Amino acid sequence: MTEKSALKLKLMQDFALKGKRVLTRVDYNVPMKGGKIEDNARIRETLKTLNALVDAGAKTVLIAHLGRPKGKPDLKYTLKPAAEELARLLKKPVAFASDCVGPEADKAVAALKAGEVLLLENLRFHAEEEANDPVFAKALAKHGEVFVQDAFGALHRAHASTAGVTKYLPGAIGFLVQRELEFLDRAIGNPQRPFLAIVGGAKVSDKLAVLDKLLERVDALLIGGGMAYTFLAAQGISIGKSLLEKDQIDNAKKIIEKAYNKKVECLLPADHVAVREIRADAQTTITQAMSIPPDMIGVDIGPHAIEFFQEQIAKAKTIFWNGPMGIFEMDAFARGSVAVAEALAEATKNGATTIVGGGDSLSVLAKTGLADKMSHCSTGGGASLELLEGKVLPGLAALAS
Numbered sequence: 001m002t003e004k005s006a007l008k009l010k011l012m013q014d015f016a017l018k019g020k021r022v023l024t025r026v027d028y029n030v031p032m033k034g035g036k037i038e039d040n041a042r043i044r045e046t047l048k049t050l051n052a053l054v055d056a057g058a059k060t061v062l063i064a065h066l067g068r069p070k071g072k073p074d075l076k077y078t079l080k081p082a083a084e085e086l087a088r089l090l091k092k093p094v095a096f097a098s099d100c101v102g103p104e105a106d107k108a109v110a111a112l113k114a115g116e117v118l119l120l121e122n123l124r125f126h127a128e129e130e131a132n133d134p135v136f137a138k139a140l141a142k143h144g145e146v147f148v149q150d151a152f153g154a155l156h157r158a159h160a161s162t163a164g165v166t167k168y169l170p171g172a173i174g175f176l177v178q179r180e181l182e183f184l185d186r187a188i189g190n191p192q193r194p195f196l197a198i199v200g201g202a203k204v205s206d207k208l209a210v211l212d213k214l215l216e217r218v219d220a221l222l223i224g225g226g227m228a229y230t231f232l233a234a235q236g237i238s239i240g241k242s243l244l245e246k247d248q249i250d251n252a253k254k255i256i257e258k259a260y261n262k263k264v265e266c267l268l269p270a271d272h273v274a275v276r277e278i279r280a281d282a283q284t285t286i287t288q289a290m291s292i293p294p295d296m297i298g299v300d301i302g303p304h305a306i307e308f309f310q311e312q313i314a315k316a317k318t319i320f321w322n323g324p325m326g327i328f329e330m331d332a333f334a335r336g337s338v339a340v341a342e343a344l345a346e347a348t349k350n351g352a353t354t355i356v357g358g359g360d361s362l363s364v365l366a367k368t369g370l371a372d373k374m375s376h377c378s379t380g381g382g383a384s385l386e387l388l389e390g391k392v393l394p395g396l397a398a399l400a401s
């Protein structure tokens with residue numbers, strides 16, 4: 001059973017929005033450097049919803065969070081640059097208020113005319129946001145007559161702006177959340193087969209639950225990245241000084257056993273790029289086998305593994321990818337992740353459904369310029385994993401009740 005079908009959710013199209021104040025939760029938690037937005041993808045992803053609200057003649061009041069300002073105003077985390085970027089993308093002015101509740105916010109909301117857009121300052125300048133404080137939620141809800149939830153990346157948190165406000169306003173999901181649920185639902189519920197999952201990244205412990213759940217759905221599971229070493233260790237293969245989560249060895253064994261019982265192919269890298277020291281200019285060695293010499297560290301999947309992963313990708317009809325294959329932040333160790341991204345782009349071209357979830361896999365796509373070559377890039381890493389784990393996301397449960 002999947003999230004969307006299990007919960008009865010309204011769509012924003014179900015509401016008459018003309019002239020209405022529409023409180024809209026978006027995910028503008030964008031990467032920033034020196035006050036500048038490094039990647040505007042999360043803002044771009046909301047344009048469909050926002051253009052629809054503008055076209056419908058709604059008065060759009062946007063609420064969002066950025067970073068971790070610890071519950072008090074900290075201009076390092078202001079959303080002002082997001083308002084400016086949104087105005088550029090929407091090709092129309094976007095008003096900004098320097099608080100999300102209180103007199104200034106109330107005044108800015110009252111000044112809105114049909115078809116206009118206002119972004120309120122970072123919700124997390126108030127500790128009450130993450131505490132899901134009812135008084136704060138009510139103050140936010142006062143800004144709208146209808147609530148539209150379009151912050152997929154925040155749905156796995158029960159905060160005032162995701163759960164609290166829904167007590168005071170009729171609510172619906174926006175186009176971005178609708179699209180996320182459709183893709184992740186399809187991957188979970190009724191995938192075209194063969195269904196392949198490729199999971200990488202640093203930690204087994206972070207992804208154990210999703211690996212366990214994926215084994216019930218997929219035909220094959222490829223494991224790469226730092227977490228592959230705990231799986232190799234669980235099979236008695238030497239991994240040198242590579243990343244190891246000793247306390248996860250038993251869990252890794254259980255995953256391998258479950259895969260075997262379910263007749264799911266669970267595949268680990270056949271070779272690796274290894275170094276003596278993790279440095280961008282370190283001398284690299286390609287291991288001759290699955291094992292790694294005692295004084296070396298695995299930092300990427302090797303050429304044989306890449307070739308094998310490419311073959312598996314080419315055979316699959318549905319592919320879900322979460323987590324890089326190596327320390328991709330350093331170009332010398334990014335080849336495996338880039339090769340997976342390229343193979344997925346090719347698979348999409350050949351008619352497969354490719355779904356990429358998780359911040360770091362998206363960074364690989366940004367690095368290679370391949371993001372628009374995937375069927376779907378999920379904007380919320382944590383939320384997409386929790387959905388795949390079969391968890392009910394608090395932000396959706398609140399809207400459905």
Ligand code: AMP
Pocket residue numbers: 200201202203206225226227243298299300322323324325326327328329358360
């Ligand atoms: P995650 O957030 O769990 O998807 O992990 C992403 C992180 O895993 C990235 O910062 C990578 O640098 C890191 N990573 C990938 N492969 C390795 C590896 N072989 N050793 C250490 N870290 C890795």
